[in-house]
Amino acid sequence: MPEINLLEAIRQGLDEMMAQDDRIFIFGEDVGRRGGVFRVTEGLIDKYGPLRVLDSPLAESVIVGACIGAAMNDTRPIAEIQFADFIAPAFNQIVQEAARIHYRSNGDWSVPMVIRAPYGGGIHGALYHSQSIEAFFAHVPGLKVVAPATPYDAKGLLKSAIEDNNPVLFLEHKKTYRLIKGQVPEHDYRVPIGPAEIKRPGEDLSVFAYGLMIHYCLEAAQSLAASGVSVEVVDLRTLRPLDVPTILASSRRTGKVLIVHEDNLTGGFGGEIAALIAEHAFEYLDAPIVRLGGPDVPAMPFARSLEDAFMPNPQKIIEAMRRLAAY
Amino acid sequence: MTVSIADLVPGASESGGDLSAATLREMFRFMLLARVLDERMWLLNRAGKAPFVISCQGHEAAQVGAAFALTRGKDFTLPYYRGLATVLVMGMTPTEVMLGLFARATDPSSGGRQMPAHYSHRRLKIITQSSPVGTQIAHAAGVGLAERIKGGDAVVWTSFGEGTTSQGDFHEGINLAAVQQLPVIFQCENNEYAISVPQKQQMAVTSVADRGPAYGIPGISVDGTDLLSVYEVTRRAVERARRGDGSTLIEARVVRLTAHSSDDNDRTYRSQRELKSMRLSDPLARFAAYLHDQDMLSEAEERDLRAEIGAEVDAATEAAEQAPMPDPETLHNYVYAL
Numbered sequence: 109m110p111e112i113n114l115l116e117a118i119r120q121g122l123d124e125m126m127a128q129d130d131r132i133f134i135f136g137e138d139v140g141r142r143g144g145v146f147r148v149t150e151g152l153i154d155k156y157g158p159l160r161v162l163d164s165p166l167a168e169s170v171i172v173g174a175c176i177g178a179a180m181n182d183t184r185p186i187a188e189i190q191f192a193d194f195i196a197p198a199f200n201q202i203v204q205e206a207a208r209i210h211y212r213s214n215g216d217w218s219v220p221m222v223i224r225a226p227y228g229g230g231i232h233g234a235l236y237h238s239q240s241i242e243a244f245f246a247h248v249p250g251l252k253v254v255a256p257a258t259p260y261d262a263k264g265l266l267k268s269a270i271e272d273n274n275p276v277l278f279l280e281h282k283k284t285y286r287l288i289k290g291q292v293p294e295h296d297y298r299v300p301i302g303p304a305e306i307k308r309p310g311e312d313l314s315v316f317a318y319g320l321m322i323h324y325c326l327e328a329a330q331s332l333a334a335s336g337v338s339v340e341v342v343d344l345r346t347l348r349p350l351d352v353p354t355i356l357a358s359s360r361r362t363g364k365v366l367i368v369h370e371d372n373l374t375g376g377f378g379g380e381i382a383a384l385i386a387e388h389a390f391e392y393l394d395a396p397i398v399r400l401g402g403p404d405v406p407a408m409p410f411a412r413s414l415e416d417a418f419m420p421n422p423q424k425i426i427e428a429m430r431r432l433a434a435y
Numbered sequence: 436m437t438v439s440i441a442d443l444v445p446g447a448s449e450s451g452g453d454l455s456a457a458t459l460r461e462m463f464r465f466m467l468l469a470r471v472l473d474e475r476m477w478l479l480n481r482a483g484k485a486p487f488v489i490s491c492q493g494h495e496a497a498q499v500g501a502a503f504a505l506t507r508g509k510d511f512t513l514p515y516y517r518g519l520a521t522v523l524v525m526g527m528t529p530t531e532v533m534l535g536l537f538a539r540a541t542d543p544s545s546g547g548r549q550m551p552a553h554y555s556h557r558r559l560k561i562i563t564q565s566s567p568v569g570t571q572i573a574h575a576a577g578v579g580l581a582e583r584i585k586g587g588d589a590v591v592w593t594s595f596g597e598g599t600t601s602q603g604d605f606h607e608g609i610n611l612a613a614v615q616q617l618p619v620i621f622q623c624e625n626n627e628y629a630i631s632v633p634q635k636q637q638m639a640v641t642s643v644a645d646r647g648p649a650y651g652i653p654g655i656s657v658d659g660t661d662l663l664s665v666y667e668v669t670r671r672a673v674e675r676a677r678r679g680d681g682s683t684l685i686e687a688r689v690v691r692l693t694a695h696s697s698d699d700n701d702r703t704y705r706s707q708r709e710l711k712s713m714r715l716s717d718p719l720a721r722f723a724a725y726l727h728d729q730d731m732l733s734e735a736e737e738r739d740l741r742a743e744i745g746a747e748v749d750a751a752t753e754a755a756e757q758a759p760m761p762d763p764e765t766l767h768n769y770v771y772a773l
């Protein structure tokens with residue numbers, strides 16, 4: 109099996125799906141000749157032409173809004189939001205329109221589309237090129253929210269997202285694009301939307317995370333293993349619909365829970381996971397549920413020292429794991 | 436620029452262009468049906484049977500004229516909440532409209548989930564509407580984009596009020612359609628008010644159509660109480676779109692003959708004089724007079740038609756009132772598509 113990075117896995121996923129289904133098209137800023145600012149769509153315009161890999165005007169609301177209309181006219185649009193930080197102008201279209209159209213038409217219309225959005229920090233992107241946006245959208249029924257951590261999952265989940273008959277927000281952590289490499293089979297496969305995956309089994313405590321944080325958690329778990337602490341790392345992969353059974357089963361098994369995300373702590377997605385565990389697995393817990401998240405400041409600053417202070421990292425995670433294991 | 440049919444087709448206002456007398460009578464029938472249905476909805480509202488009504492009264496000529504230029508079953512419409520006459524022409528029945536008013540389970544727009552007048556009907560290619568104004572303008576551009584990708588020749592028609600042109604989606608949607616020369620017709624039904632806010636506090640131009648050239652597409656202002664002018668202007672826009680030459684922005688100048696909705700009282704912001712004088716611009720009376728003038732409709736025929744439509748609306752009201760409410764068990768249905 110060839111080893112590729114996460115960005116290449118996404119590009120392969122797009123390419124293979126577009127080759128099979130000519131209803132699929134990509135619409136976003138700079139996706140055409142330039143191949144996207146991260147080069148995810150590089151080369152696709154040559155293969156599929158400028159109509160199916162189409163540069164949009166610099167206008168996020170209509171990037172999503174037009175894809176909604178196109179999805180209702182029997183195509184399968186893939187919208188690219190250049191940076192997740194700029195998704196706010198499309199919030200109305202995503203939340204009020206894409207997520208509600210199937211429900212509000214009593215099942216008559218549906219919106220099969222993917223919104224790809226590079227998110228996350230630790231890449232010197234400052235306030236407006238570092239944001240995590242998942243909590244805003246994971247709140248919304250009717251929308252699916254996916255956040256893969258590995259090339260294998262990214263490609264398999266992307267294909268599932270394109271085939272899904274619902275709007276899917278597909279979150280790609282920018283720092284994982286080239287940093288994270290992994291084996292990806294040559295054959296056609298899918299990773300279903302929904303199920304979480306235990307990336308590392310363990311007995312003493314459960315850690316729930318997604319995206320880049322999975323890799324930091326795995327690193328932390330590895331280093332704690334030397335001191336005899338066995339950590340289970342659960343990759344949620346999909347935030348909506350959430351794999352509640354896997355979360356509860358792991359929590360019941362280990363009795364201790366740490367939730368890690370880069371997004372601001374307050375109102376972050378970790379709060380929902382904590383609430384679910386408190387509600388349904390309270391009697392199994394041996395310690396308070398711990399959340400490790402970004403601090404409650406408006407966004408990630410630029411200066412290296414400030415960025416480091418904002419980002420959760422393996423060291424901070426190790427400390428949180430240690431304290432929890434010792435509780 | 437305001438155009439009338441006489442500018443476009445010499446002699447057209449006398450002859451009704453290329454439309455046969457039968458077609459003109461059918462157009463009148465739809466205008467009257469929309470009016471009678473609309474008036475009935477207000478009665479039901481005042482009788483406490485319908486919590487919310489929003490009207491198309493005064494917009495009928497603009498809507499019927501435009502919809503007759505479209506091909507039913509082929510072209511897409513994304514009509515805003517005043518689009519009762521639009522959806523009737525596109526094939527929605529009075530009973531279906533009443534099912535929406537009463538929020539019944541079989542309401543084709545939403546199964547009773549949405550407020551009335553949020554029209555949708557997939558078989559008729561009427562695309563579902565929401566309440567945040569202007570979002571459909573972006574969708575319309577996208578429907579046109581998909582049509583281009585598929586290589587089809589359906590035309591997309593959407594409507595909205597002049598207040599809605601202040602929304603970002605108006606700009607973004609029209610700009611995309613213009614840049615990509617998409618087969619989309621944008622009809623602004625300018626009734627000079629957004630609830631209580633007059634047009635001059637909404638825009639510094641006198642006509643919404645002035646904005647067309649700024650996007651690189653034709654902007655045409657038409658008397659929206661003149662059915663034949665609207666038909667002719669829209670017919671040309673449809674031809675242009677189907678040929679692949681792109682979009683048109685049409686401003687249909689209309690009157691809003693009612694308050695904004697059943698929850699509004701327009702006497703608080705419109706003068707008595709205005710409330711009286713706007714009646715003189717009633718498009719229904721205007722078209723009836725034209726048909727009488729042309730000997731295409733006699734007083735007796737109009738009376739018979741009113742009686743027939745009255746009975747149709749009675750039957751629709753009764754059928755819808757008797758239809759079952761949505762089962763509470765269905766609350767969770769259709770959150771996600773399968």
Ligand SMILES: Cc1ncc(C[n+]2csc(CCOP(=O)(O)OP(=O)(O)O)c2C)c(N)n1
Nearest residue numbers: 517566567568596597598599626628629630
């Ligand atoms: C985004 C948004 N803001 C506010 C409203 C409340 N609202 C509903 S209709 C309306 C006025 C719309 O005026 P216009 O576009 O001129 O259409 P008209 O009702 O006059 O036909 C307002 C403010 C809304 N529905 N959506």
Ligand SMILES: [Mg+2]
Nearest residue numbers: 596597628629
């Ligand atoms: Mg208005």
